[in-house]
Every structure is written in structure tokens, then in C-alpha cells.
Amino acid sequence: MNKEAAGGSSRIPGFHNWSVEQRIDRVASFAGLGPAERAQLAAPSNIDAQLAEHMVENFVTTIAIPVGIATNLRVDGRDVLVPMATEESSVIAAVGNSARQCHDTGGFTTSTSGTEMIAQVQLLDIPDPRRARLLILERQDEIAEICNACDPVLVRLGGGFRSLEVRLVDTPVGTMVITHIIVDTRDAMGANSVNTMAERLAPDLARWTGGTALLRILSNLADRRLVRARATWTCAAIGGEKVRDAMVAAYHFADNDPYRAATHNKGIMNGVSAVVLATGNDTRAVESGAHAFAAHTGRYRSLSTWEVTADGDLAGTIELPLAVGLVGGAVKIHPTARALLAIMQVATAEQLARIIAAVGLAQNFGAMKALATEGIQKGHMSLHAQNIAFAAGAAGDEVAIVSRRIIEQQTINEEAAGRVLAELRKR
CATH class of the missing domain: 3.30.70.420 (Hydroxymethylglutaryl-CoA reductase, class I/II, NAD/NADP-binding domain)
Structure with a gap:
């Protein structure tokens, strides 16, 4: 990065009329970007540049968010594969693991209040x-x-x-x-x-x-577009009564303390927003509506509820507004969003919303179980360590070796990963 060459005015008349290449050149000059950074901005993506330029103003580049597939979900009697777009490790794995543990008890049952x-x-x-x-x-x-x-x-x-x-x-x-x-x-x-x-x-x-x-x-408080999902996890499937009761206690903590509820609901939205984004829908609208609904009783509370059934199992429910669509906006014109929607095999916006609610409940189950047992960091940090190893320059088989060693050393940072990588390569 050539910071010495950077500078100039951000007042650029007619910038929107320039070609994409001209905009990139001007931005690179203003910020003193090097050849590698400029090339990254100009790199092709899976969305046509001409389309992207019509989607936003002053377009210069795209940023790719990884999309993974959540498996094991059964929603209203139908098995589905769910694409999730997220940059956060462990989110997709948590949904799949949670869904697997309730698949044999029927998975998720949903309902809606309309559109x-x-x-x-x-x-x-x-x-x-x-x-x-x-x-x-x-x-x-x-x-x-x-x-x-x-x-x-x-x-x-x-x-x-x-x-x-x-x-x-x-x-x-x-x-x-x-x-x-x-x-x-x-x-x-x-x-x-x-x-x-x-x-x-x-x-x-x-x-x-x-x-x-x-x-x-x-109004983004779409309380006439509520979606509900419920599921039951057997006591044996989740690890016994101690785990079950700890999860119920974790829920009551969230439902009665806004400081905890904010993080509890953020975990739910990890799943919800990932599907909303993957399908080209408006993540900001859905998130604002969900958090507003969490406070509709007069105080900010959990979007989910958890209780012990008469048979001693764990039952979870979720209710939140979900204003999503299959037509219009990016949903209609973004080719990747269309392809990802095709994976889900949904014919109506209601079907899509039902699946999203199920994902939110599954995400919540996974986070609460981790918190109530081994803690959130064990599973999360194992995936995070791989990202750290990659950022330190590890490649191929080195990534697994470096990530494993920094976890063992309990020093999960880029500096430690760099030391481990240097030692590995010396050998």
C-alpha cells in the first residue's frame, strides 16, 4: 500500500457516471492502494458487474460471503437442505447438529399468521x-x-x-x-x-x-407476518436431565435479563440472517423487526421459549416477524440467490419463512446447549483457529496442524500461528 501517494478530495463530481474501471482507479489513487489491492477490487465474482452496477450506486466491487448448506433439517414433514451465507465459524454446523438431534422426533413444525x-x-x-x-x-x-x-x-x-x-x-x-x-x-x-x-x-x-x-x-415491525416453529428434543438425545435443565435455566436467564437476551437473540439471528442473506432478502428489515418484536411486551425478551414436556423431554418454540419474499428486488435478479432458493425447493414466501424460523430455533438450541455444557468457545474456537492459521499463511495440510497446535497451546492468535507455522516449515 503506497500511503505516500494517497490523498486528494472525496468530492468527486459525476463519479456515478464513470465506468467501473475508472472508479476503481480513482479509489485506488485516493487510498494509495497497491497493485494487489487494486486487482482484488477488479476481480470477477459470481455476479455480473453490469448487474451489480444497477443494484447499488457508485459500484466498484463485490465482497463474497461463504455459503454453506445446513443439513438434517426436517420442516413440516419435508426434509430440506438450507443454504446459509455467513462469515462466522460454527453457525452452519450448529444448525445441522441441532436439527439432527430432533430429526427422529419429527423435526420442526411451523405456522404463520399470513403475509x-x-x-x-x-x-x-x-x-x-x-x-x-x-x-x-x-x-x-x-x-x-x-x-x-x-x-x-x-x-x-x-x-x-x-x-x-x-x-x-x-x-x-x-x-x-x-x-x-x-x-x-x-x-x-x-x-x-x-x-x-x-x-x-x-x-x-x-x-x-x-x-x-x-x-x-x-413498518419493519411486521407483526402481522409472524412465523412460529416448534420442535422437541428427547432428554436422551441431548445428554440427560442435567443438560436439559441447564438449557431451561439458560432460557429463563435470557427471558428476564436484557443484557443476556441481546446475545441470546443475536444467536438466533445468526441462523435467520444467514438464510435471509443467501436468498437475496433484506437482512436489515428482518433483524430490526425481530428485535422490535422481542420488546413488544414492554421489555426486551427472548424470541424463543424452552420448557420440559410431560415426558421429560425438551421443547422449544420461536415466534418472530419474517418479511421475506420470492419476487422483487435482489431476490428476483441475483442469479446466486435464485440458485440457492432452488436448492430449498420453496414455492411461496410463507414456505421460505417457515424454514427460516426453524433454522433460528435450531441455531438457538445449538448455542444454548454449548453454553450449558462445554461453553461456547470449544466448538467455535476450533473453527476460528483454522481461520487464524490460514491468515498466518498456512496452506494445505498445514492449516489443520497449525490450528490444532495453537488450540493445544491455548494461544489462538495470528502471532502464535505464525510461530507454529515457521517451526513446522523448518522441519
Whole structure:
């Protein structure tokens, strides 16, 4: 890296109009990148550069995230292979191991509340909010016509406007009238459809109520698009009553302490987000919705529940909003996402969401079992050590040897891996 040559202004007029090669050259010059770094930015990927340039602004390169396959899952009586995109070691292995341990008891059973999304329209400066609320509710049929006219294709596919809610939200700047448009988006995540409806409807709402329309956008708290999964692990399969009871105690810790719940739910999202990303869906929308739902009772809690069954086995359940789709956005145009969806053999967005919920529960089981027994680091660090060995320059059979030795030495860092590698090569 030639830092001496770096510098210049980040004010680059017309940067978006440049070719990809020109952008890379300018970025490399600004940052003082060497030939190897510049070549890495220009390296081909499994997505066409022209497509990528139309997906984001100022495109220069892609970053590859490893995709692995979670095995052993049985969801609603059907065996599935699930692609997961993640940079974190042990995530995919944990799902497969967890699913294997409940496969013989039927795997995962799921259900959903539907495929409805909410768009919000914010109204300000209304002197009589309660009267305005009723005025809006009285026009539900007219609102339905306005919304459905925005997306006739969605209506033909069986979706469209479903119902209406109007909420009064007291704030330091006055009472706001918030209209919820509830729309069945079918196999789409639905952001574009519901946002278009909200923007089209906003001027009418302002005119009917005498207020001022401000924000017009969907809510990622998709609590009308809930997905649930449950599974049972026999006491014998998980290692006996001591392990079972420790896992139940771990769950109650998470459900009653937000500091623990944050990490507990992050573990669930390790699995959920990996499938969402692999299928070209919106990880940020799903994550924000899940964490908001975890606090819907008034305090932040576990997304999962765990209890002992009448037979003495361990039963787990999970419930979370999952706004995912099979059409629109990157899901439709990203060739790798399409190929990975084909592996899952799903025909509807609901099927995809059900599998994702099952993966989240499996991930949670794996993390809790590890924490309640050997600790999270043993399995995680064995895989992490391989990454450290690779980063230190190990190749081929050297990776396994170096990773094993730094684990034995309990010095899992790049410096230790470098010493072990140097000794190995001297021999």
C-alpha cells in the first residue's frame, strides 16, 4: 500500500457516471492502494458487474460471503437442505447438529399468521385527532380502492388492501394521527408496494382531516407476518436431565435479563440472517423487526421459549416477524440467490419463512446447549483457529496442524500461528 501517494478530495463530481474501471482507479489513487489491492477490487465474482452496477450506486466491487448448506433439517414433514451465507465459524454446523438431534422426533413444525405488511402515514397539525381518526375509518372502502389501484398485479395474484387501523400517538410536539394500511403482499416482501400505496393515499388523508401528511413508509415491525416453529428434543438425545435443565435455566436467564437476551437473540439471528442473506432478502428489515418484536411486551425478551414436556423431554418454540419474499428486488435478479432458493425447493414466501424460523430455533438450541455444557468457545474456537492459521499463511495440510497446535497451546492468535507455522516449515 503506497500511503505516500494517497490523498486528494472525496468530492468527486459525476463519479456515478464513470465506468467501473475508472472508479476503481480513482479509489485506488485516493487510498494509495497497491497493485494487489487494486486487482482484488477488479476481480470477477459470481455476479455480473453490469448487474451489480444497477443494484447499488457508485459500484466498484463485490465482497463474497461463504455459503454453506445446513443439513438434517426436517420442516413440516419435508426434509430440506438450507443454504446459509455467513462469515462466522460454527453457525452452519450448529444448525445441522441441532436439527439432527430432533430429526427422529419429527423435526420442526411451523405456522404463520399470513403475509400482511403495514404502511404508516403520519398526520400532524390536527386540532381534533379523535374526530380525524373516525373520519379516516369511515372511508375504508374508498381507501381500499385507492390502494389497490396502485398495484393491480398484486390484486390479481390474490393480494392487496386488507384492512385499516388509525392510532393516536401522543408526543412532545402534539398528538399525531397515524394511519396503518394493512396489505397482503403475497410472495413479495412488499416494501415497494406498500410504500407506493402510502404515498398515494397521504394527500387524501391530509385533505379529509385538515392535517399535514409527513412520513409515508412501511413498518419493519411486521407483526402481522409472524412465523412460529416448534420442535422437541428427547432428554436422551441431548445428554440427560442435567443438560436439559441447564438449557431451561439458560432460557429463563435470557427471558428476564436484557443484557443476556441481546446475545441470546443475536444467536438466533445468526441462523435467520444467514438464510435471509443467501436468498437475496433484506437482512436489515428482518433483524430490526425481530428485535422490535422481542420488546413488544414492554421489555426486551427472548424470541424463543424452552420448557420440559410431560415426558421429560425438551421443547422449544420461536415466534418472530419474517418479511421475506420470492419476487422483487435482489431476490428476483441475483442469479446466486435464485440458485440457492432452488436448492430449498420453496414455492411461496410463507414456505421460505417457515424454514427460516426453524433454522433460528435450531441455531438457538445449538448455542444454548454449548453454553450449558462445554461453553461456547470449544466448538467455535476450533473453527476460528483454522481461520487464524490460514491468515498466518498456512496452506494445505498445514492449516489443520497449525490450528490444532495453537488450540493445544491455548494461544489462538495470528502471532502464535505464525510461530507454529515457521517451526513446522523448518522441519
